[in-house]
Amino acid sequence: MAHASDTRAQLDRWGAELHARIAELVALCTPEAVGEQRGLGEPEVADWHEPVRYRHSVTVRGSRDPSISPETLATRAADALVTAGWQVSADSGEPTESAVTVVGAAEGSVVRVRFSASSTVVLYSGETAALALSATPSEEPSPVRTADDIDPGYVLCYECSGTGWCPVCRGRGWVSDEIRGRHRCPECFDRRVCPICVGAGELAIARLSPVQRANYVHLPDTSK
Ligand SMILES: [Zn+2]
Numbered sequence: 001m002a003h004a005s006d007t008r009a010q011l012d013r014w015g016a017e018l019h020a021r022i023a024e025l026v027a028l029c030t031p032e033a034v035g036e037q038r039g040l041g042e043p044e045v046a047d048w049h050e051p052v053r054y055r056h057s058v059t060v061r062g063s064r065d066p067s068i069s070p071e072t073l074a075t076r077a078a079d080a081l082v083t084a085g086w087q088v089s090a091d092s093g094e095p096t097e098s099a100v101t102v103v104g105a106a107e108g109s110v111v112r113v114r115f116s117a118s119s120t121v122v123l124y125s126g127e128t129a130a131l132a133l134s135a136t137p138s139e140e141p142s143p144v145r146t147a148d149d150i151d152p153g154y155v156l157c158y159e160c161s162g163t164g165w166c167p168v169c170r171g172r173g174w175v176s177d178e179i180r181g182r183h184r185c186p187e188c189f190d191r192r193v194c195p196i197c198v199g200a201g202e203l204a205i206a207r208l209s210p211v212q213r214a215n216y217v218h219l220p221d222t223s224k
């Protein structure tokens with residue numbers, strides 16, 4: 001597998017190309033909206049399923065000169081995309097009742113330009129393909145306590161074995177979900193820490209309840 005930095009560089013290259021194409025289309029069709037486009041920021045999550053995948057996306061809203069028809073602008077936009085090496089889908093520029101839309105694709109990225117037929121609104125949107133930036137995005141956190149550094153008079157928490165983290169989500173705050181990729185941890189509700197030791201990883205022997213004490217067979221029985 002490629003290094004995470006290579007993958008990120010690839011994603012940013014696609015993002016830069018996407019931004020450049022949309023900037024060109026905005027300048028061509030609705031020049032007054034040129035300043036509306038934000039720069040290439042951090043990629044957004046496209047899919048929460050493991051490994052989490054990220055993409056860049058752009059949305060710009062402009063307003064066309066009312067004297068130039070949506071069809072004319074759609075033809076210009078499609079020509080500009082083709083000149084830049086993008087594939088323009090066959091039904092691009094086909095007017096419907098509400099709009100004329102041009103769709104271009106390159107390297108998994110997609111650009112859509114929608115020219116409203118009922119107003120002067122032109123909506124530019126696009127996103128790159130999605131990439132996993134790390135093969136191990138959800139490493140388990142290291143334990144807060146181990147048998148080697150436990151405080152005198154304490155035992156490792158029986159619930160989390162000293163990790164201090166919620167044993168259901170392992171400190172991530174979410175659990176895998178087949179449909180959505182993730183959902184909030186039903187045990188800790190995103191508090192992330194173990195419900196028994198509240199993150200300490202250890203419990204004071206003197207404050208153990210009899211039920212808790214039953215988890216530690218090596219402790220002397222003080223109930224008699
Ligand atoms: Zn949890």
Ligand SMILES: [Zn+2]
Pocket residue numbers: 157158159160161162163164165194195196197198199200201202
């Ligand atoms: Zn615990």
